[in-house]
Amino acid sequence: MKIFKSILVSALLLFLLSACSNDSAKESNETEDKSTPGNEQTVKKERKEKAVNGNIKVEPLPTTYEELAKLPVGEHYNMEVSGDDDVENILKVFSDLPDVSGKPTKKQLDYFYRELLKRMQQDYEGPENLINRLKFEALGSPENTDSRYQFKDNLNVVFIIDASGSMAQKINGKEKMASAKDSILNFVNKLPKDAKVGIRVYGHKGTGSDADKALSCSSSELVYPISNYNEGEFQAALNKFSPSGWTPIGLALREAKNDLASFDGANNTNIVYLVSDGIDTCEDQPIEAAKDLYSSNISPIINVIGFDVDNEGQNQLREIASATEGIYGTVTNEGELQKELDNLSNLVEQWKEWLEQGKQQLDYKKVNNELDIFTYITREEVKKTNEKVKVELILYRLHNANRFNDEAYEYLNKINNEYHQWIQEEVDQFEKELKALNEASYSEAIKALEDKYISNTQ
Structure with a gap:
C-alpha cells in the first residue's frame, strides 16, 4: 500500500x-x-x-x-x-x-x-471538507442523526449554472458550457420518476462589457421549474441559454430560495448544486445569500463545483461551500464533472430503493470510508x-x-x-x-x- x-x-x-x-x-x-x-x-x-x-x-x-x-x-x-x-x-x-x-x-x-x-x-483543505463529503455520501443512512441528511418522501435536485461569458472557453476542444449541459443531461436521464429536478441559470443576458453589466447582473432565470424529468422539455430548457455576460452568483442563490420555498425540509430532501467557473463579478454578496438559503426551513444541502476555475474563484467558491457545510470540488474537464455528478446519481438510487421498500430502515452496510x-x-x-x-x-x-x-x-x-x-x-x-x-x-x-x-x- x-x-x-x-x-x-x-x-x-x-x-x-x-x-x-x-x-x-x-x-x-x-x-x-x-x-x-x-x-x-x-x-x-x-x-x-x-x-x-x-x-x-x-x-x-x-x-x-x-x-x-x-x-x-x-x-x-x-x-x-x-x-x-x-x-x-x-x-x-x-x-x-x-x-x-x-x-x-x-x-x-x-x-x-x-x-x-x-x-x-x-x-x-482541512479534514472538514472530507467530513462533509462522507456525510453527503451517507445520505439516507439510518445512523445519520442530522435531519438534513435523512431521506424524506420527496427528493429535489436543483442545478444553479453559470452562464457568464467565460463558460464559452474550450477545454479539449469543447465549450465548458456544452460540457456542463451534457454532464447534467447524463445525470437527469438516470433519475427515478418520483425525483424532481430544476435548473436555474445566471449571467445569461447581455455581454461582458461594462455597458451591459447592470443587465447581466440582474439576469437569473429558472429555465426548468422544479418538477419530474421530461426529456423534451428539459432539452428545450438547456437550449434556452448560452455563455453571455457577468456572474451574479448571489442573485441566483437568492432566487433559488424562492424556487424551493414550497419544498420545506421537513418533507423534502433538497440538494442544490452550484456550478461556476469563476468569482462573483456583480458584488451581490454570494456568501450571505448562500447562508440565508442554507439556514432557511428549506434545509438544503448545498454543494459547489468549481469548473476550471482560477485561484480567486477557488477562494470564493470554497468559502461558499464552507459557509453552508457543503462539499467544494474542483473539476478541470467534463470527465471530472461527470464523475462528481455520478456520486449524486448513486444517492438518487439509494433514495429510490428506500422509497420502494416502504421507507423501512434499510440494513445499510458500514460506510466504507477508506478510499x-x-x-x-x-x-x-x-x-x-x-x-x-x-x-x-x-x-x-x-x-x-x-x-x-x-x-x-x-x-x-x-x-x-x-x-x-x-x-x-x-x-x-x-x-x-x-x-x-x-x-x-x-x-x-x-x-x-x-x-x-x-x-x-x-
Whole structure:
C-alpha cells in the first residue's frame, strides 16, 4: 500500500507540474509589461525600498492546518517552473519581490520567503471538507442523526449554472458550457420518476462589457421549474441559454430560495448544486445569500463545483461551500464533472430503493470510508510536494540570477524544507486519526471528526 501510494503521489505530482504550461504562458503575457526595460529601474527601486524598510511586517507561517487551509490560493500556484524555458518567465513574474541582495537580515529573508510562498500557495483543505463529503455520501443512512441528511418522501435536485461569458472557453476542444449541459443531461436521464429536478441559470443576458453589466447582473432565470424529468422539455430548457455576460452568483442563490420555498425540509430532501467557473463579478454578496438559503426551513444541502476555475474563484467558491457545510470540488474537464455528478446519481438510487421498500430502515452496510481517506491524504501530500518543489526551483533560478548570495539561498531553502516537513507531519497525523475513527461506527466517527475539526474552524 505504501509503495502504491508513493507511486501515485509521484505520478500526480508529475501530472500537475506538466499540466500547467498553458497557465505559464498566460501569466508570462500578463506580466510582460511589468518587466520591460523602461520599468526595470523602477522595479529595482521598489525592491530596494521594501528591503531597507525597517517597518516591514513578516506574516507568521500557519501553526495549524486550519490556518493553512484558510489561506487564499496563490495567484501563481499553477505556474510552470521546471523547464529551462521557464527561467525568463520566473525572473519576470517575481521581479517585484523585495531586494535581498547584499547582506540581508533574517527578518528580510523571512519576509522575502513569505511573499514568495504567498504567490505559490496551494489549495490545501482541512479534514472538514472530507467530513462533509462522507456525510453527503451517507445520505439516507439510518445512523445519520442530522435531519438534513435523512431521506424524506420527496427528493429535489436543483442545478444553479453559470452562464457568464467565460463558460464559452474550450477545454479539449469543447465549450465548458456544452460540457456542463451534457454532464447534467447524463445525470437527469438516470433519475427515478418520483425525483424532481430544476435548473436555474445566471449571467445569461447581455455581454461582458461594462455597458451591459447592470443587465447581466440582474439576469437569473429558472429555465426548468422544479418538477419530474421530461426529456423534451428539459432539452428545450438547456437550449434556452448560452455563455453571455457577468456572474451574479448571489442573485441566483437568492432566487433559488424562492424556487424551493414550497419544498420545506421537513418533507423534502433538497440538494442544490452550484456550478461556476469563476468569482462573483456583480458584488451581490454570494456568501450571505448562500447562508440565508442554507439556514432557511428549506434545509438544503448545498454543494459547489468549481469548473476550471482560477485561484480567486477557488477562494470564493470554497468559502461558499464552507459557509453552508457543503462539499467544494474542483473539476478541470467534463470527465471530472461527470464523475462528481455520478456520486449524486448513486444517492438518487439509494433514495429510490428506500422509497420502494416502504421507507423501512434499510440494513445499510458500514460506510466504507477508506478510499475517501486515501484520496484526501494523497491530494494533500501532492499539494505539499508540488508547492515545496516549485518554491525550491524558483529559489534556484533567482539565486542563479544573483538575486541573493549563497548564505541567503541556504537559509531560504532551510525554512522551505522545515515548513513543508511540518505540513507532511500534519497530514500523517490526519491519516492515523481518520483511519482509527473509520474503525468505529459511522455515526461515532462523524461525531468525533466534527468535534475535533469542524468546531475549530468556526
